[in-house]
Amino acid sequence: MSDDHAHVQEFFTARAAEWDSKFPDDGPAYATAVADLGLRAGGRVLDAGCGTGRALAPLRAAVGPTGMVLGADLTPAMLAAAVAAGRDREGALLLADVAALPLRSECLDAVFAAGLIAHLPRPVENLREFARVVRPGGRLALFHPIGRAALAARQGRQITPEDLRAEPNLLALLSRSGWRMTSYVDEDARFLALAVRES
Numbered sequence: 001m002s003d004d005h006a007h008v009q010e011f012f013t014a015r016a017a018e019w020d021s022k023f024p025d026d027g028p029a030y031a032t033a034v035a036d037l038g039l040r041a042g043g044r045v046l047d048a049g050c051g052t053g054r055a056l057a058p059l060r061a062a063v064g065p066t067g068m069v070l071g072a073d074l075t076p077a078m079l080a081a082a083v084a085a086g087r088d089r090e091g092a093l094l095l096a097d098v099a100a101l102p103l104r105s106e107c108l109d110a111v112f113a114a115g116l117i118a119h120l121p122r123p124v125e126n127l128r129e130f131a132r133v134v135r136p137g138g139r140l141a142l143f144h145p146i147g148r149a150a151l152a153a154r155q156g157r158q159i160t161p162e163d164l165r166a167e168p169n170l171l172a173l174l175s176r177s178g179w180r181m182t183s184y185v186d187e188d189a190r191f192l193a194l195a196v197r198e199s
Contacts, residue, residue, distance in 0.1 A: 005074060005097065009074060009076075012077065012078050013075055013076075013077040013078075016052065016077035016080065019078070023145065027054065029190050030055050033055075033114075034061075035058070035062070036141065036183075036194065037062070039109065040062075040109075041063060042067050043062070043109040043110065044063070044067060045068070045069055045111070045112060046071075046072060046112070047059060047069070047070065047071040047091070048098045048113040049114070049116035050082065051075075051078045051114070052078055052082045052085060052087070053079075053081075053085065053087030053088070053090070053091075054087075055112055056069060056071055056082070056090035070091055070092050070093075070103075071087075071091050071092070071093045072095075072096040072098055072101065073093075073096070098113075098129065098130075099121070099129055101133050105132050106132075106135045107133055107135075108133050109134070109135060110138055110140065110141070111130045111139075113140070114144065114145070115143070116142070117142050123164060128178055131198075134197045136199040137196060137199070138197045139196055139197070140174075140194070140196075140197070141192065142170070142192070142193040142194075144165075144190065144191040146188065146191070147187050147189065147190060148163060148191060151191075165186070167186070170184070171184075174193075174195050178197060178198050179198065180195060180196050180198055
């Protein structure tokens with residue numbers, strides 16, 4: 001994905017209004033991925049690249065009323081769609097670049113990122129930024145509601161060995177970014193890699 005913020009915003013602005021209707025059946029997959037993240041009541045979590053906020057309700061349910069849920073996205077139209085859907089009631093929405101989060105170091109317990117890794121311009125640096133804002137021992141979930149092969153077929157392309165989400169590539173990428181991968185699932189029905197923030 002381009003490092004040009006204007007290009008990213010243009011791409012997602014054009015799709016924001018129809019985004020949820022394009023993927024109406026993803027809710028259960030999001031809920032399952034959030035459950036696998038292992039959040040606790042009172043926890044503090046960021047949905048990085050939250051888009052229209054489809055993960056915010058399960059994240060709120062996981063941390064409860066005493067927890068903190070943040071959603072950050074670069075595209076105002078996506079955040080507007082989240083507000084229109086009432087998802088701003090589940091957490092605070094931030095217009096922010098996930099490469100430079102306006103958050104204190106080690107202030108979160110976890111980061112949830114759905115469909116984001118392919119859009120990161122500098123994956124090592126960007127994942128290192130997630131590590132900065134998460135406490136040691138905190139967790140990261142890299143999620144997509146369908147697996148790599150199913151997504152490639154939907155987009156009319158082939159998976160290449162350079163795919164960042166391939167297990168050996170992602171393992172190395174996370175390791176270089178301050179994370180230790182603990183789980184990796186790549187099935188037609190979902191993609192989910194879980195990692196723990198190293199000390």
